[in-house]
Amino acid sequence: MAGTVIGEGLTIEGDISGDEEIVIHGILRGRLTTTDAVTVGGTAVVGADITGASLSVAGQVTGDVTASERVDIQAGGKLVGDIKAARFTIADGASFKGNVDMEV
Amino acid sequence: MAESSVIGAGTVVSGHVRGQGSLEILGRVEGDVNVTGNVVIGPAGRVRGNVSGAQLTIAGQVQGDLRGTHAVLLEAGARVAGDISGPRVGIAPGALARGHITTDGEPTPALARSAAHAPAPARPAAPVPSAARPAARLAPPAPPIAPPPAARLAPPARPLPAPPPKLEAKAPPVAPKAPPQLQPQPQPQPQPQPQPQPRKAEASRAAPDATEAPRNRSPVELEFTPVRPIKPEPRRPPPPVVPVISKGTKAKKKKSHD
Numbered sequence: 001m002a003g004t005v006i007g008e009g010l011t012i013e014g015d016i017s018g019d020e021e022i023v024i025h026g027i028l029r030g031r032l033t034t035t036d037a038v039t040v041g042g043t044a045v046v047g048a049d050i051t052g053a054s055l056s057v058a059g060q061v062t063g064d065v066t067a068s069e070r071v072d073i074q075a076g077g078k079l080v081g082d083i084k085a086a087r088f089t090i091a092d093g094a095s096f097k098g099n100v101d102m103e104v
Numbered sequence: 105m106a107e108s109s110v111i112g113a114g115t116v117v118s119g120h121v122r123g124q125g126s127l128e129i130l131g132r133v134e135g136d137v138n139v140t141g142n143v144v145i146g147p148a149g150r151v152r153g154n155v156s157g158a159q160l161t162i163a164g165q166v167q168g169d170l171r172g173t174h175a176v177l178l179e180a181g182a183r184v185a186g187d188i189s190g191p192r193v194g195i196a197p198g199a200l201a202r203g204h205i206t207t208d209g210e211p212t213p214a215l216a217r218s219a220a221h222a223p224a225p226a227r228p229a230a231p232v233p234s235a236a237r238p239a240a241r242l243a244p245p246a247p248p249i250a251p252p253p254a255a256r257l258a259p260p261a262r263p264l265p266a267p268p269p270k271l272e273a274k275a276p277p278v279a280p281k282a283p284p285q286l287q288p289q290p291q292p293q294p295q296p297q298p299q300p301q302p303r304k305a306e307a308s309r310a311a312p313d314a315t316e317a318p319r320n321r322s323p324v325e326l327e328f329t330p331v332r333p334i335k336p337e338p339r340r341p342p343p344p345v346v347p348v349i350s351k352g353t354k355a356k357k358k359k360s361h362d
Contacts, residue, residue: 003112007125010109014119014135020112030119 003036008043022052024059042076055085057094064098108141113148120153127157129164136168147181160190162199169203 003020006012010026017033024032025041030048032038038052044059054069055061057077065071067085075093084101108126111117115131126141129149136153137143143157149164156171163179170176172190180198189206 003110004115004131005108005110007107007109007123007127009107009124010121010127010139011123012117012119012121014117014121016115016117016119018112018115018131020114022112022115025107026109026123034115 006044008041040077049081111149113146142174145182154186 004016004018004022006022006024006026006028008025011029012027013029015031015033016022016028017031019035021036021039022032022034023039023041024044024046026044028044028046028048032046032048033051035053037054038050038056040046040055040057040059040061042058044061046059046061047063048061049063049065050061051066053067055065055067055071056074057072057079058074060078062080064081065079065083065085067083069085070087070089071083071085072088073079073090073094073096075091077091077094079095080097082099082101084103086103088100088102090096108128110128111121111131111133113130116134117132118134120135120138121127121133122136122138124140126143127137127139128144128146129137129151130146131148132150132152134152137151137155137157139157141157142159142161143155144161145151145155145164145166147163151165152167154168154171155166156173158172158174160170160172160176161179162170162177162182162184164181165183167185169186170184170188170190172192174190175192175194176188176190177192177194178184178188178196178199178201180196182196182199182201184199184201185203187204187206188201191208193205193207195201
């Protein structure tokens with residue numbers, strides 16, 4: 001089970017930092033930093049810079065993303081911001097706007 | 105429906121958390137928490153900020169006010185520095201609390217205080233205003249029928265300002281004080297009836313009963329003790345209304361203790 005879950009209907013205004021998996025179904029405004037995976041659910045609205053091992057986006061994210069492993073934008077997901085990651089996928093039906101740096 | 109949220113043990117949130125659903129805090133939150141559902145703060149959980157929710161169950165540390173619309177429960181190991189308010193407040197043995205505690209959010213400090221001290225705050229669901237309850241509970245069974253109107257107005261003035269530190273000494277006087285004010289109105293004949301005349305009755309009764317005995321009782325016991333044993337002490341002048349030790353002073357003392 002995920003270490004931290006921000007449920008739907010919950011709003012966090014501020015920074016989240018930690019060393020465990022974070023799943024967001026609610027609203028986050030601020031900054032998100034973790035050493036583990038980050039999952040942005042379909043109902044989530046995130047306006048934050050995200051740093052983590054990996055990021056999976058099914059909801060809306062606005063902010064720069066730095067992932068040490070990978071970033072995946074699922075179908076229906078929306079990401080606006082710059083991405084820096086070793087691997088990066090955009091599913092069919094996802095929307096993305098921003099720069100990508102894959103550290104070749 | 106809003107799902108429950110968890111702030112994991114390894115997570116720190118610096119900012120406000122609000123919204124619907126319940127929340128479990130196992131990590132740290134530096135900011136206010138304001139949700140519609142229940143809030144559980146685990147043993148390792150720490151919150152610096154005000155917390156409000158339906159039912160708050162605290163086993164960790166909180167530096168801030170707690171407001172539970174349903175209940176606030178402090179479990180063993182909890183450490184709370186801040187005010188606590190809610191219709192039900194439970195503090196388990198082993199929990200630390202420092203601050204003002206109010207039950208029901210009613211503006212009746214006396215009632216709140218006694219409820220806070222008594223671990224079982226179950227109050228009779230009487231239609232009588234809460235202010236009148238303390239007096240009504242301790243007053244002789246007979247008079248309450250007539251006097252209630254007076255009881256509502258009179259007692260609050262006296263018992264309320266009584267200082268918290270003197271709880272034990274203060275609690276008994278409530279009985280004698282209230283009756284004298286009440287009795288005269290409905291029942292003009294003072295002497296013959298022992299109940300309406302607590303002061304005289306107690307004077308005569310003082311001999312059999314040990315005056316000190318009731319004093320040593322805990323406030324909890326007093327609530328359920330029949331009126332008779334309580335009466336004897338009031339013969340002496342009522343304790344000063346002004347607290348010997350002001351609330352602030354006590355708090356400072358406590359702090360220095362810690």
